[in-house]
Amino acid sequence: MPEPDFEGARRYVLDRLARELSPALRYHSLAHTRDDVTAATERLADMEGIGPADWLLLQTGAYFHDIGFVEQREEHEAASVRIVREILPGYGYDPQQVDVIADLVMATRLPQTPATHLQEILTDADLDVLGRTDYWARNDDLRAEWAAFGLVVRDEDWHRGQIEFLSAHRYFTASARRLREATKQANLARLHVLLNGAA
Numbered sequence: 001m002p003e004p005d006f007e008g009a010r011r012y013v014l015d016r017l018a019r020e021l022s023p024a025l026r027y028h029s030l031a032h033t034r035d036d037v038t039a040a041t042e043r044l045a046d047m048e049g050i051g052p053a054d055w056l057l058l059q060t061g062a063y064f065h066d067i068g069f070v071e072q073r074e075e076h077e078a079a080s081v082r083i084v085r086e087i088l089p090g091y092g093y094d095p096q097q098v099d100v101i102a103d104l105v106m107a108t109r110l111p112q113t114p115a116t117h118l119q120e121i122l123t124d125a126d127l128d129v130l131g132r133t134d135y136w137a138r139n140d141d142l143r144a145e146w147a148a149f150g151l152v153v154r155d156e157d158w159h160r161g162q163i164e165f166l167s168a169h170r171y172f173t174a175s176a177r178r179l180r181e182a183t184k185q186a187n188l189a190r191l192h193v194l195l196n197g198a199a
Contacts, residue, residue: 004092013063020070024148026141040125047175061104120172131180159195
């Protein structure tokens with residue numbers, strides 16, 4: 001059986017994201033998928049020893065995980081899954097592969113509840129930023145995105161919400177914990193300082 005056309009599927013996603021995403025999506029942007037989540041997915045897959053067949057599924061899931069934002073913000077994962085099921089068979093993905101990719105996309109829905117190792121890798125990659133030093137710039141992008149859609153939040157409430165989110169979050173793979181947990185805890189500590197200053 002021929003290999004799926006991963007490159008074609010990847011180009012399809014990047015083209016649609018570039019053309020159709022709202023500019024107001026400062027966080028859930030083309031760069032979030034192209035430069036952030038797919039790179040983190042590849043890094044974690046290598047660290048976790050993922051083989052070629054699963055790598056293909058994982059990377060396809062990473063590229064398609066937010067494609068639903070071209071249609072809707074609410075329930076965008078469900079829109080992404082519908083696009084996955086419509087589009088990927090045309091790129092040579094078989095029904096079993098499409099099912100795995102659809103489940104990968106849904107695993108990124110908050111609160112994250114991954115059921116397989118591949119889902120753990122993608123969910124960790126999707127929130128890789130929580131344990132990086134550029135968390136602050138990306139957090140500003142998220143806040144600007146919320147504001148663009150009418151969700152304006154006071155500093156104190158924003159910091160409190162971020163503290164709750166980071167405190168409840170956990171990385172599922174050993175590789176993500178090794179790479180990102182220490183910086184995530186430092187980011188959380190700084191959020192507490194900011195909250196005390198805003199309160």
